[in-house]
Structure formats: structure tokens, C-alpha cells
Amino acid sequence: xxxxxxxxxxxxxxxxxxxxxxxxxxxxxxxxxxxxxxxxxxxxxxxxxxxxxxxxxxxxxxxxxxxxxxxxxxxxxxxxxxxxxxxxxxxxxxxxxxxxxxxxxxxxxxxxxxxxxxxxxxxxxxxxxxxxxxxxxxxxxxxxxxxxxxxxxxxxxxxxxxxxxxxxxxxxxxxxxxxxxxxxxxxxxxxxxxxxxxxxxxxxxxxxxxxxxxxxxxxxxxxxxxxxxxxxxxxxxxxxxxxxxxxxxxxxxxxxxxxxxxxxxxxxxxxxxxxxxxxxxxxxxxxxxxxxxxxxxxxxxxxxxx
Amino acid sequence: xxxxxxxxxxxxxxxxxxxxxxxxxxxxxxxxxxxxxxxxxxxxxxxxxxxxxxxxxxxxxxxxxxxxxxxxxxxxxxxxxxxxxxxxxxxxxxxxxxxxxxxxxxxxxxxxxxxxxxxxxxxxxxxxxxxxxxxxxxxxxxxxxxxxxxxxxxxxxxxxxxxxxxxxxxxxxxxxxxxxxxxxxxxxxxxxxxxxxxxxxxxxxxxxxxxxxxxxxxxxxxxxxxxxxxxxxxxxxxxxxxxxxxxxxxxxxxxxxxxxxxxxxxxxxxxxxxxxxxxxxxxxxxxxxxxxxxxxxxxxxxxxxxxxxxxxxxxxxxxxxxxxxxxxxxxxxxxxxxxxxxxxxxxxxxxxxxxxxxxxxxxxxxxxxxxxxxxxxxxxxxxxxxxxxxxxxxxxxxxxxxxxxxxxxxxxxxxxxxxxxxxxxxxxxxxxxxxxxxxxxxxxxxxxxxxxxxxxxxxxxxxxxxxxxxxxxxxxxxxxxxxxxxxxxxxxxxxxxxxxxxxxxxxxxxxxxxxxxxxxxxxxxxxxxxxxxxxxxxxxxxxxxxxxxxxxxxxx
Numbered sequence: 001x002x003x004x005x006x007x008x009x010x011x012x013x014x015x016x017x018x019x020x021x022x023x024x025x026x027x028x029x030x031x032x033x034x035x036x037x038x039x040x041x042x043x044x045x046x047x048x049x050x051x052x053x054x055x056x057x058x059x060x061x062x063x064x065x066x067x068x069x070x071x072x073x074x075x076x077x078x079x080x081x082x083x084x085x086x087x088x089x090x091x092x093x094x095x096x097x098x099x100x101x102x103x104x105x106x107x108x109x110x111x112x113x114x115x116x117x118x119x120x121x122x123x124x125x126x127x128x129x130x131x132x133x134x135x136x137x138x139x140x141x142x143x144x145x146x147x148x149x150x151x152x153x154x155x156x157x158x159x160x161x162x163x164x165x166x167x168x169x170x171x172x173x174x175x176x177x178x179x180x181x182x183x184x185x186x187x188x189x190x191x192x193x194x195x196x197x198x199x200x201x202x203x204x205x206x207x208x209x210x211x212x213x214x215x216x217x218x219x220x221x222x223x224x225x226x227x228x229x230x231x232x233x234x235x236x237x238x239x240x241x242x243x244x245x246x247x248x249x250x251x252x253x254x255x256x257x258x259x260x261x262x263x264x265x266x267x268x269x270x271x272x273x274x275x276x277x278x279x280x281x282x283x284x285x286x287x288x289x290x291x292x293x294x295x296x297x298x299x300x301x302x303x304x305x306x
Numbered sequence: 307x308x309x310x311x312x313x314x315x316x317x318x319x320x321x322x323x324x325x326x327x328x329x330x331x332x333x334x335x336x337x338x339x340x341x342x343x344x345x346x347x348x349x350x351x352x353x354x355x356x357x358x359x360x361x362x363x364x365x366x367x368x369x370x371x372x373x374x375x376x377x378x379x380x381x382x383x384x385x386x387x388x389x390x391x392x393x394x395x396x397x398x399x400x401x402x403x404x405x406x407x408x409x410x411x412x413x414x415x416x417x418x419x420x421x422x423x424x425x426x427x428x429x430x431x432x433x434x435x436x437x438x439x440x441x442x443x444x445x446x447x448x449x450x451x452x453x454x455x456x457x458x459x460x461x462x463x464x465x466x467x468x469x470x471x472x473x474x475x476x477x478x479x480x481x482x483x484x485x486x487x488x489x490x491x492x493x494x495x496x497x498x499x500x501x502x503x504x505x506x507x508x509x510x511x512x513x514x515x516x517x518x519x520x521x522x523x524x525x526x527x528x529x530x531x532x533x534x535x536x537x538x539x540x541x542x543x544x545x546x547x548x549x550x551x552x553x554x555x556x557x558x559x560x561x562x563x564x565x566x567x568x569x570x571x572x573x574x575x576x577x578x579x580x581x582x583x584x585x586x587x588x589x590x591x592x593x594x595x596x597x598x599x600x601x602x603x604x605x606x607x608x609x610x611x612x613x614x615x616x617x618x619x620x621x622x623x624x625x626x627x628x629x630x631x632x633x634x635x636x637x638x639x640x641x642x643x644x645x646x647x648x649x650x651x652x653x654x655x656x657x658x659x660x661x662x663x664x665x666x667x668x669x670x671x672x673x674x675x676x677x678x679x680x681x682x683x684x685x686x687x688x689x690x691x692x693x694x695x696x697x698x699x700x701x702x703x704x705x706x707x708x709x710x711x712x713x714x715x716x717x718x719x720x721x722x723x724x725x726x727x728x729x730x731x732x733x734x735x736x737x738x739x740x741x742x743x744x745x746x747x748x749x750x751x752x753x754x755x756x757x758x759x760x761x762x763x764x765x766x767x768x769x770x771x772x773x774x775x776x777x778x779x780x781x782x783x784x785x786x787x788x789x790x791x792x793x794x795x796x797x798x799x800x801x802x803x804x805x806x807x808x809x810x811x812x813x814x815x816x817x818x819x820x821x822x823x824x825x826x827x828x829x830x831x832x833x834x835x836x837x838x839x840x841x842x843x844x845x846x847x848x849x850x851x852x853x854x855x856x857x858x859x860x861x862x
Contacts, residue, residue: 078713078766079836106488114764114799116683116711136490143496145478183759183772183781186859202801205758206750236857240763242836271857279860 036302037293038254038263043306045231045251046094051306052227052253053098062225062255065103067171070164071095072196072223074178074188075111075126075140077240078119084234084245086120087178089129091229091251095176096133108166109138111196117142141166147199154289155216157208162199167221173197175223175257179230179264181238184210186280187270188239189261190226191218191291211281218257218291226260228252233268258283258292259299266296320393320583328400335461335679350676352397353722356454357381358437358533359672363723366441366448367669371723381540388544389537392527392565393581398457399527403564406519413520427528427579428615430535432623437532439627444642445634446669447627449699451532455674456511459699462679463688464508467500474499501707502678504688504699523564528579538578542614545599548575548586552594559586559595578614639694641665653810654692656703656792658717659710659737660727663816664693670725673699677717677726683708685794686717701726703739705794705809710739712766712793712835729822736826736833740792741812742769742785748806755779757859761796761807766835770796770807772858781858787813788832 039055041048053059063069073087081088092109099107109130113120117140121127130138141147147162167173175190182188184205194217195201204213230250237243248268254260262277277294278284287294334349348354350373360377364370380391392399406413437448449455474497484493518525527534553573560568563586567579587595615623635642639650641664651664658677661667678686678701685708686701693700701717703710715734718726729737742761746752751772757780762770769789774781785807792814796807815825826833851857 115766115795116713119711119713136494139494141494141496145474145481146494146496181857181859183762183858184757186857186861202760202799204801205756205760206801206803210757239759240765242768270860271851273851273857275857275860279856279862281861284861 037256037299038252038259038296038301040250040252040263040267040301040303041306042248042250042304044249045088045090045229047306048231048249048251049091049094049227049229049253050098051304052251053095053225055302055304056225056253056255059098059102062174063099063102063104063172066105067103068166068169069099069104069107069172069174070167070170070197071099071107071109071174071176072167072193073109073111073126073176074180074193074196074239075120075124076114076196078115078123079241080123081125082232082245083241084178084180084232085239085241086124086126087176087229088231089125091227091231092126092176093129093133095174095227096130096137099174100133104172107134107137108170110141110164110166112142112164112199112201113140113196144199150220152216152220154219156212158204158213158216161203161217163221164197164199167197172224173221175226175228177226177228178232178234179228179252179268180234180241181236181243181270183238185214185282186275187261187265187283189228189264190223190257191215191261191282191286194218194221194223197221211285214282215285215289215291218286219289222291223257224255226252226254226257228260228264230264230268233264235269236271256292256299258286258294259296262287262294262296263301320585323394324400324403327395328397328404331397331457332461335458335676336466350674350720350722351376353454353458353672353674353676355380355391355395356452356533356672357384357391357536358434358448359452359455359723361536362437362441362446362448363670363672365438366444366446367666367723368444369670371670373722373724381537384537384540384544386544387546388541388577388580388582389534390582391537392524392531392534393583396453396527398453398531399524399581401457401460402515402519402524402526405516406523409516409520428619429529430531430538431615432619433530434532434535434539435620435623436627436630439624439629440631440634441627442624443628443631443635444669445631445696446671447630447634448532449671449673451530452672453526453531453533455672458679459673459675459688460508460512462675463502464505464512466679467502467505470497470499473497498684500684502684502687504690507699522566524581527581528566539614541578541580543600544577546597547577547600548580548582549596549598549600550575550594551596552592554592556591558589558591562586562589634696637695640696641694642669642696650694651811652692652694653808654702654704655689655694655697656705656740656794656809656811657814657816658686658701658703658726659715659734659739660718660729660822661816662725662727662818666818667725668693668696668700670723671697671700672723672725674722675699675701676720676722677701680716680720681708682714682716683711685710703792703794703809705792705797706805707798709794709798710792712791727817727819733822735791735835736815736822736831738791738813738815738826738831738833739811740809740814741787741790742792742794742796742807742809743812744783744785745806745808746782748802748804749782750802750806751780751782752778753806757781758801759783759858760799760801764795764799766793766795767791767833768836774855783807788830789834791833791835 035056039052041052073092075086077085079085127138148165150163177193235244265277331352354376357377360374440447515526560570565581567576687704688699689702692702718728750756750758762772769786772781792809794809797805
């Protein structure tokens with residue numbers, strides 16, 4: 001149904017183009033207002049994150065005053081920023097600041113961490129940097145009492161799991177992953193990162209097909225905005241490292257998490273190779289199931305250097 | 307009325323000191339939970355004061371244990387001042403008193419019959435001598451009666467988890483309220499619940515003692531405690547002791563004495579039974595009782611009426627202890643006196659890092675539970691039979707419950723008898739506790755050809771590699787034993803319900819002394835926790851992708 005609508009809209013658009021050339025300029029103007037599909041900014045971490053979101057139309061496009069926002073960074077590893085296993089604390093901080101500026105009523109920075117929670121929180125530097133903006137927003141939630149069972153209506157394999165109550169309640173979920181390789185999923189970016197919002201992710205390995213269930217998860221908790229921290233990229237031995245860390249110094253942002261992930265996959269080397277987004281199964285599956293567009297050739301990707 | 311008031315007044319000092327002592331004990335016990343604060347008192351000072359452990363640990367382990375010297379000093383002080391430890395300091399006794407007062411109104415009214423209890427005092431001597439006999443043959447049986455380790459376990463392993471459970475219940479109930487008021491501090495507070503094995507023993511043991519309190523006050527201290535018996539032997543004629551100047555045989559002191567130290571017939575003091583609590587001083591209407599230096603006359607006076615068992619009982623009990631030790635040494639699982647051939651070591655017997663060799667560990671370990679209390683991951687558990695019958699209640703690492711954190715050395719720092727060595731972190735890093743083993747018939751990758759890298763993902767030592775194997779659909783985990791510490795992160799996080807990667811005490815480094823780092827290096831180990839602060843991750847670029855092979859997780 002959606003695809004048919006899309007095609008109709010496209011046909012109508014073509015028709016209009018043919019009829020009236022002035023409509024073309026209008027359409028272009030409208031496109032320019034919402035910015036590119038994907039923004040890639042090279043620069044210092046915080047400034048790059050802000051510039052990337054601004055290119056998409058600013059945080060106010062995604063977060064309306066009074067809304068509840070959950071920011072999902074990677075902070076699962078008791079390692080420092082130089083290892084590129086966690087999101088850069090300054091990127092997370094800047095996203096938090098932008099949400100507050102946009103008038104969010106309640107922002108939480110949450111993850112279900114993997115390694116020792118307290119050590120992960122302190123070594124990643126994320127809690128400290130968030131506390132500097134608003135104390136008490138950044139938490140690791142490992143206790144089951146913070147989770148609530150919810151069904152995944154569009155799930156193919158995973159149809160139920162316990163989700164963070166905050167994630168279920170949130171008006172907007174912003175994925176702020178670090179770009180890194182992943183031994184079983186290929187890469188761990190904004191879609192894969194949503195595994196930190198559920199309680200039992202072991203089951204995604206043991207019972208379900210991992211890639212299918214990653215997409216299942218994205219049907220329930222889809223980020224409204226993906227901001228991928230590629231200031232440093234762990235290109236080998238992810239997600240835990242240690243591996244080869246390159247320093248592109250970039251931040252990728254998009255309203256379409258699949259497009260953001262696809263851009264990250266094709267922008268950097270993985271084990272020294274150039275890879276295509278379609279080669280990452282969960283990205284391909286997400287694209288096929290209509291969660292976003294991985295064909296970045298068909299999208300407007302705007303790159304700037306600060 | 308006036309008399310009643312006076313009585314309370316006078317017992318206040320003893321009560322205050324006893325309460326303060328219990329409070330100090332609990333403060334020290336629970337302040338070690340977080341980052342170990344450098345306190346002016348050693349956190350384990352009460353454990354070090356246990357006279358029974360102080361005397362019998364060196365005997366059973368055949369080595370001088372300097373940390374337990376305070377308990378020996380206490381024995382000397384007892385010669386001077388009697389069993390003041392029992393009346394004023396011991397947190398076990400204070401707990402019994404407290405529980406008796408708290409449960410007074412609920413307790414069943416039991417018939418009291420003082421006469422039948424006289425012989426019961428011998429039980430504690432019998433216990434002491436049995437333990438002494440066993441210790442003489444190198445076997446630790448005194449953990450069954452060593453009071454401070456027992457009471458430490460009661461608070462740390464039984465009561466603390468219950469209180470946490472209660473706190474967690476409160477937080478869960480209050481969560482909607484906290485969220486509504488946006489009290490983020492409270493609404494995201496997580497109680498790190500603790501679970502422990504062997505709690506039924508503690509429940510039964512202390513439950514029985516608390517009931518017995520209503521038959522006789524301080525039932526345990528009077529009749530059962532072997533440490534009390536040891537102190538009593540040193541307090542038969544203390545220099546500072548109870549003196550009676552004037553007596554009308556009114557019997558008030560007999561009635562008020564919580565230790566039953568005054569013979570009801572002769573009104574003589576059994577100094578070995580006296581807790582020096584001074585209840586009799588105020589009970590005496592004649593003000594004829596005082597504590598002071600015993601006179602020479604009294605020293606050479608009548609023979610002690612302390613109900614010491616006969617020499618035959620002493621010898622019999624010691625013999626029993628030796629017999630018990632012999633049986634334990636002959637047990638199939640005992641490692642005592644055995645050469646390394648034919649050892650039966652359970653796969654679950656993973657000891658804390660820095661534990662002395664297994665043949666010596668059960669003798670040195672006091673079973674106080676301090677290490678289990680302090681372990682941040684709740685990984686250390688009191689063993690039932692994981693370490694054989696001789697290792698009952700001693701600590702074993704249970705990785706599925708929680709892993710051994712690379713940046714933590716708390717267990718060794720709190721161990722009062724140094725059964726677990728106090729290792730600085732760089733040394734502890736080399737104190738390998740075991741090796742992870744992949745159970746291929748269960749592993750998702752090996753058995754089902756599915757992609758799973760969880761063990762590699764969580765390994766803090768980089769010991770698990772995911773390698774493409776001949777004939778397998780997906781790359782599968784392989785453990786590099788030289789890099790594996792046995793921390794158990796892999797076992798803890800394995801997505802298979804019954805873990806497919808488990809830690810076993812294979813090649814654990816267990817030293818009597820010396821440097822773990824040197825021993826580890828010479829054993830060819832390469833233990834480098836990669837998430838230690840400052841250590842930084844050394845990029846592992848050794849493995850270049852072979853031509854034609856895709857990066858892991860990617861498809862064609």
C-alpha cells in the first residue's frame with residue numbers, strides 16, 4: 001500500500017514537472033528547507049554534531065517543546081573514548097544540549113550496559129559530560145524493574161521483549177552510536193544500537209536470527225534521528241576491540257537511520273576493505289522492510305568541513 | 307521502683323560499650339562494600355580478634371598468621387581481666403542480647419530449670435578440644451564454632467541481602483511516584499541485589515540460637531561457644547576479677563547474672579564463666595560486690611568451682627578431634643597430605659584470585675564471608691560441596707552469577723587470614739583463576755553454525771577469538787588459554803541458557819608467596835586486561851584479512 005502511494009506520488013510529481021517548470025523550483029526549494037537526507041560534517045566532535053543536525057533543519061525539526069526524548073549512545077564498554085567502542089562523550093553532550101534547547105521536557109541518556117556498569121559509565125566519560133548539562137539524566141538500566149514487556153507487532157521472529165519504560169514512553173528516540181565493526185552483525189550503528197533498549201538481548205543471539213531480530217526491534221523502537229559518531233571508527237575487532245581505530249573526525253546525521261547507517265558503511269574502511277551497505281544484512285533487511293533507504297546514491301548526502 | 311531504675315543505670319555502661327562495639331563491627335563490615343576506605347581501624351579487626359581462629363588457624367595451617375595476632379593478644383588480656391571480650395566486645399554476644407530483647411514479647415514461655423543446665427557448660431569445652439585435636443592434625447574444623455566469622459556471615463550473607471530486597475521493593479513500589487515528581491536520583495536508583503548460597507544453614511543455625519536465647523540468655527556464649535571455652539581456660543583466675551566483700555546469700559546476683567557465673571549453692575564465682583558485665587555489682591543490695599585486683603589470699607584460697615570437665619573428657623574430646631581429622635584426611639576429596647596424583651578437584655572449585663594452593667586453602671580460610679560480602683559482582687559464593695566436604699562454606703567463584711572484575715582486588719584486601727593474598731592490582735592481574743572452555747556441543751556457532759560473538763565481545767582480556775573453522779557455516783569462538791584469566795565474563799554473558807562457555811580451574815596460578823607476575827610470565831601467560839584505565843587498547847592489527855574473505859559479519 002505504501003509503495004503504491006509512493007509510486008502514485010512520484011507519477012504525480014513527474015506529471016507536474018512536465019506541466020509546470022515553476023513547480024520544479026518550488027519542489028527544490030522545499031527540499032532545501034528540510035536540508036539533505038544525510039549530513040556529514042567533519043570537525044571537532046561537539047561542533048560537528050551540532051552542524052550536522054543544523055543541516056537537517058535543526059533539532060527543533062525532531063524535538064518539539066514539551067516532548068520526552070531518549071538518547072541512546074554506546075556506553076557498554078569500560079573503555080575510554082580512544083578505543084572507539086563507546087560514543088564520544090562530547091557528541092552525546094552536544095545532542096543533549098540541543099534537545100534541551102529545542103525545549104524537550106525530559107531527556108534521558110540510557111543504555112543497558114554490557115560490562116561492569118559503574119566502570120563503563122565512568123570510563124566512557126558519558127555520565128560526567130551529561131551531568132555537566134543536567135545532573136541525573138544519564139543512566140545504565142540493568143535492573144528488570146525498569147523494563148516493561150511489549151509486543152513487536154511487525155516482528156518477524158522476535159514478537160515480544162521487555163523494553164525500557166522510558167523508551168516506550170518517549171516521543172523521540174535519538175540514536176547516537178559510535179561507528180564500529182561488529183563480528184556477527186558486520187557493523188554496529190544506529191539500528192543495531194537499539195539492542196541497548198531491551199532487557200534480554202541474549203535471546204536475539206540464541207533463539208532468533210540476529211539480523212532479522214535487529215530489524216524487528218527497529219520496527220518497535222525506531223530512532224527519529226540518527227547521529228553517528230564517526231569522529232573515531234573502530235574498523236576491526238568490533239564491538240569490543242581492541243582493533244584498528246581510524247580518525248575520520250566526522251559526524252553523520254539523518255532522519256533516516258538506515259540511510260545514516262548506509263552512509264557510514266560506505267564512507268569508511270572495514271578490515272581495510274570498501275564495503276557496500278547491502279553487504280550488511282540487517283541494513284539490507286531494514287531497507288527491504290521499508291524502514292529506510294540504504295541506496296545512498298538516490299539520496300542527497302551533503303558533506304561539509306568545519 | 308527505685309531499685310529497678312538503679313539497675314538500669316548501672317548496666318548502661320556495659321550496654322553502651324556492647325552496642326558501640328556492634329555498631330563499629332557493622333560499620334566496618336558495610337563500609338568495605340564500596341571503594342575500600344582507608345580507615346583508622348583495619349576493616350577486619352573483629353575477625354582478627356577472634357581468639358579461637360587466632361590460636362587454631364596457625365595450628366591447622368602450620369604457619370604463623372601475623373594478621374591474627376590480635377586474637378592471641380586478647381588471650382593474654384583475658385589472663386589479666388577475664389572474659390571481658392564476651393561481655394563488652396563480641397558482636398555475636400551483642401547480637402544475641404539484642405535479638406533476645408527485640409523478640410521478648412513474641413517468645414514462647416519456656417520452663418526454666420537451672421539445675422539441668424550445669425553440665426551443658428561442658429559442651430563448649432568438648433567442642434573446643436575437638437577442634438583443637440583436629441587442628442593439631444592440620445584440619446580446620448573450628449569454622450563451625452568460630453564466633454566472629456559466623457556472625458560476619460550472618461550479617462553479610464543473610465541479613466544484608468534481605469535488607470536489599472526490602473529496599474528494592476520500596477523502590478519498585480515508589481517508582482511511579484518518583485517518576486511523577488521527576489526525582490531522577492530516586493527513580494533510577496538500582497539496588498544491586500545480592501544472592502548467596504548456603505543461606506539455609508545460616509538460617510537454621512542462627513534461628514536455633516535465637517530460640518535458645520529464650521531458654522537461657524546468651525545460651526550460645528554460656529554453653530556452646532568454643533571461643534568462649536578457650537577464653538574461660540585463660541580466665542580461671544584472672545588478675546582483675548569479681549570480689550565479694552559482704553554476702554547475705556540473698557541470691558539476687560545469681561538471678562541477674564547473664565552468664566550463670568555464680569554458683570547458686572555456694573555463691574562462689576566461676577571466673578571462667580564470668581563476662582565481666584558487672585550486672586552483679588548493681589544487683590547486690592549490700593553493695594558488697596566489686597571488680598578489682600584479686601587478692602593473694604583469694605588466689606591461694608579454695609579450689610575453683612568453675613565447672614571444667616574432667617581430664618578424661620579433655621583427652622576424649624581431643625582424641626575425637628584427631629579421629630575426625632583422620633577421617634577428613636582420608637576423604638576422597640581431601641587434598642591434605644596427598645601428592646598431586648589422584649586429586650579429585652571439582653570443576654566448580656574456582657577460587658578467588660590470589661588464593662593459596664588448594665591443599666592449604668581450607669585450613670587457612672575462616673569462612674567469614676568477607677570476600678563474598680565485598681565482591682562487587684556477587685561472584686564469590688560460599689561453597690556447599692563444590693570444594694569437597696572439607697571446603698564447606700569456603701569461597702568459590704561462580705562466573706555465571708558474576709565475573710571477576712579485572713580492576714578489583716577487594717577479596718584479598720579484606721581476607722583476615724590471608725587465605726587470599728592481598729595483591730596490588732598489577733599483581734592481581736596475573737593471578738589467573740582458571741581457563742574458559744568452549745563447550746562445542748552447545749555453542750551457537752560450533753553446534754548450530756550461527757553467528758554469535760558475545761563471548762569475544764565481553765572478554766576483557768582479548769582471549770576469545772572468533773575464527774572461521776573448517777566445515778562450519780559461521781566463524782566460531784576459540785579461547786587462547788595463555789590470554790585467559792578465567793574472569794568469567796564470557797560465561798556470565800553467554801546467550802545459551804546453560805552456558806556454552808564455562809570457566810574451569812584449569813591452570814589457575816596458586817602461590818604460597820612471591821610474585822604472581824613473575825610466575826605468570828614464566829608460565830607463558832599473557833594476561834593484559836584491555837579495559838583497565840590508562841592501559842589503553844593496543845590495536846590488534848596482526849590479523850590481516852585473507853584475500854577473498856569478507857570482514858566478519860558481512861555478506862557477499
